[in-house]
Amino acid sequence: MKLVELKNEIKIGDRVNERWNVIGLGIHSVICILYGRNYRRHFYYHPTDSGKIIEKVERDGRIIYSRPRKAKKIIMKISKKKFFSKHDPKILPIIRKATVGIAGVGGLGSNVAVSLARVGIGKLIIADFDTIEASNLNRQQYFIEQIGKPKVIALLENLKKINPFSEYQIHHIKLNEKNIPIIFKDVDILVEAFDKAEMKKMLIETWLSEFPEKPIIAASGLSGYGMNELIHTKKLDNLYICGDEITKLKNNISPMAPRVGIVANMQANLVLEMLLM
Amino acid sequence: MKISQKDFFSRHDPKILPIIRKATVGIAGAGGLGSNVAVSLARVGIGKLIIAANSKSSG
Numbered sequence: 001m002k003l004v005e006l007k008n009e010i011k012i013g014d015r016v017n018e019r020w021n022v023i024g025l026g027i028h029s030v031i032c033i034l035y036g037r038n039y040r041r042h043f044y045y046h047p048t049d050s051g052k053i054i055e056k057v058e059r060d061g062r063i064i065y066s067r068p069r070k071a072k073k074i075i076m077k078i079s080k081k082k083f084f085s086k087h088d089p090k091i092l093p094i095i096r097k098a099t100v101g102i103a104g105v106g107g108l109g110s111n112v113a114v115s116l117a118r119v120g121i122g123k124l125i126i127a128d129f130d131t132i133e134a135s136n137l138n139r140q141q142y143f144i145e146q147i148g149k150p151k152v153i154a155l156l157e158n159l160k161k162i163n164p165f166s167e168y169q170i171h172h173i174k175l176n177e178k179n180i181p182i183i184f185k186d187v188d189i190l191v192e193a194f195d196k197a198e199m200k201k202m203l204i205e206t207w208l209s210e211f212p213e214k215p216i217i218a219a220s221g222l223s224g225y226g227m228n229e230l231i232h233t234k235k236l237d238n239l240y241i242c243g244d245e246i247t248k249l250k251n252n253i254s255p256m257a258p259r260v261g262i263v264a265n266m267q268a269n270l271v272l273e274m275l276l277m
Numbered sequence: 278m279k280i281s282q283k284d285f286f287s288r289h290d291p292k293i294l295p296i297i298r299k300a301t302v303g304i305a306g307a308g309g310l311g312s313n314v315a316v317s318l319a320r321v322g323i324g325k326l327i328i329a330a331n332s333k334s335s336g
Contacts, residue, residue: 134280135288138320144280225293254288257320261313 080165084120091276092120098275099123101187103175103203105151106130107255108219109193110141111264116271117159117166124159127171127183128152139257177202181210189274191267192218195249204239215240217270222263223247223255231262233270242266286322294322301325308332 084092098121102109105128113124128151132142146154152170159168171183180203184190190207194200200218207216221230221244230244243263249255286294300323304311307330315328 134284137285138289138322147280250290252288253290257317261317 083163083165087120091272094275095120095272096122098189099125099187100271101125101184101190102127102193103180103184103190104128104193104195104199105140105155106136106193106195107139107257107260108195108222108264108267109191110151110155111139111261112191112193112268112271113155113159114141114162115265115268117163117168119268119272120163121166121271123167123169125169125171125184125187126152126155127173127175129172129174135254138254139260175199175203177206180206185211187214189214189271190216191271192216193264193267208239212238214238215274217242217267219243219263219267221245221247222259223249225256225259227259228262231259231266233266240270242270289322297322298324301327303327304329306330 087095100116100121100123102113102116102124105113105126109126109128113126116124130151132140132147132149132151132154134144134147136142137144137147140151141158142151142154143158146157150172152172156168156170159166173179173183175183184207190211192200192203192207194203200220204216204218207214215238217240219242224247227244227247230246231242232244234241234245243266289297302318302323302325304315304318304326307315307328311328311330315326318326
């Protein structure tokens, strides 16, 4: 029996040997198809070994190969310098000093938080009382194994995985006129990311009366799909509204990732614009 | 965590879900645009995504 070691550089379409053709490439695997037959198998790279394939294929007619080795869990170490290496050096210091509040972390808020964390905002203050349900996953930045957890806890886990160099303060609480000024008193800008109209109104009114000098970025109209051209931003003094301002939530039907994501990212984009003005 | 397909799609619009589930979408490149397109379409429930990119993610 002769063992064949797969070469490091493999491309789709390559013949690995006379039996195997490569039809796909994964991060830790090469997906092959048995030449001339509809039979697929995966060969695993060892992730700790910088992508080198260490699985070996026996080629004597029978399909024999050792089970994929259990990948050792590796903790990726990345320096702050490397993380921010391609950020614009003119704006980075301003962003790193900023504090942004996010009220509600459903479809809008979870997407705003992920974008702002990726950008590297110094500190995010996040508040929400809700827990994750299966039907949230069509648009919110959570994962199946997080169902049942409070959204703020799950979001904190995800944000730390995305950017461990920013500070995240979470509040698992239902926001009201009394706690809003306390929780968000140190933010430079507040993002309104509720889904219910009466909560939006309460937050905006509370904010504009408590902190008339600080901007609040709200959202209105993000249901359905398509209609890119209707989405816009409106300014009313220190109140900004992103969305189409037309579409309403339909009973028991969730908004969908693309349009929610667009509006959330318009809010995040506006946060940056105002910080850098 | 086990979750049924029914639960997962419970609040999708029943009028558009069958069309979405039957669709196949290709994504060329999986950087800033492609990775976000893929996540959005996967969340929405597009039946099949075909994704191609040649670079590795880097710090």
